[in-house]
Amino acid sequence: MRSLDFPALIYILLPEVFRIIELFHFHKQVNMYESQITLVMDTICPWTYLGKKRLDEALAQFRASPSSSSISFDLQFSSYQPSPSRPETIPDRAAHALHEKHNDNEEAQKLFEEHMISLAKPLNIPIAFTGPTGNSFPAHRIIQQVQESHGPEVTNKLVDALFRLYFAEGRHPGEDDMLIEACVEAGVGEKEAKDLVGDKTKGERKTKEDIRSIGMDIDSVPTVIIEGRRRDLTLTGLKEVSEYVKAMETIKKEST
Template identity: 30%
Template sequence: MTEQNKLTIDVVSDVVCPWCFLGMKRLENALASLPDIDAEVRWRPFQLDPTIPAEGKERKAYMLSKFNDEARLTQAHANLVSLGAIEGISFDFDAITVAPNTLDAHRVIRWAAASGAGVQDKLARALFSLYFEQGKNVGDHAVLIEAARQAGMDAAVVESLLATDSDRDEVTNEIVTASRMGITGVPCFLLDGKYAVMGAQESATLADAIRQVAAEKAAGEPTLN
């Protein structure tokens, strides 16, 4: 595998964003169709609503306040359930009772990057599933610690760090940086730090973009911004 075939893919996302869960699955499918490209996927933080208190909010009331129409919310959920089924996701919106603040989840995801190859990816997958398929509160420290343990992290270390302010500022600064880059919605896929693909694009679209960036890198050409 040459250096030209190696790419970094930074996925800017929030663990309570259903489109980010879809985007994760579509990225997996895209990469599976590109066996000659060695992609390092890195998860970057974003908060859809950083104003949610640490204890979270009652989700149904919170979502209704955003949609202002129960019928619209029901339709949005139904659409996501249909799209999720295609990607192997079993969305269960009725099981979700808490709209959490996700800052602590992003802190754990950040620590996972230093915990070994594949650990961060495994943790991100687990948190999406816990929230959207099992209705778990991913703002709850106990849920985060157990998810970290199952992903291969040292649960005792995660528990001790969560009790502190470790990396709060770093995560917040990353989110601010994403906003300054013009990222106002997620998911956003940053390919080799040069080319951005916005939204939960179809797997084929993501694969084409990745293939293009890899080809331009191999040819030594500047990638389009």
């Protein structure tokens, strides 16, 4: 019987090799655990602003590691307001913070601002303490509507845009023009964005109910909840990037 030469043998075996590779990838996909990370946040909270950036960095580190081969994390946002009755518009956020948060102690406010700047610097993000502020509910309503209709990727971009416009540019957190601009920047069509922002009743009741419900379980932001097969992990308050990564690694070990 004539033996096959090496090229002919490769030609015969190659389809079987490809089949095995496909089965391997299919097996990996079937066994990959899909976890959801929920960031409970307020768009005017500087701690949440910093926490979102640290969480982004942690996700990037984890996704670039070998651990990501058996688990994926999708980020979603839950709205929370520490002060739901906050006035719609407060013309001067610095003056408001001085009186309401620092008991008119200018030195205390200065130290707070310097501390926040020192935390923002390693993340390469600006943080402003001037400009108007107000009630963040209009932004939360938009976030939840976009999350429902456009999914996590667009919503993530929307949240980043809202944070940037408020903390870097000093814009009003609930102003129509600002909300429309943030939506368009995130990838929502301009007409859809204008309609969404203009219809104040769309999603209003549900968003208020969700905020009220969330408030029964937490009392501060940011709060990060990482869903796992055996248990969920909750991280309350601003954490280091390494702490978020460690929590993801724990969920990975317990869920795969």
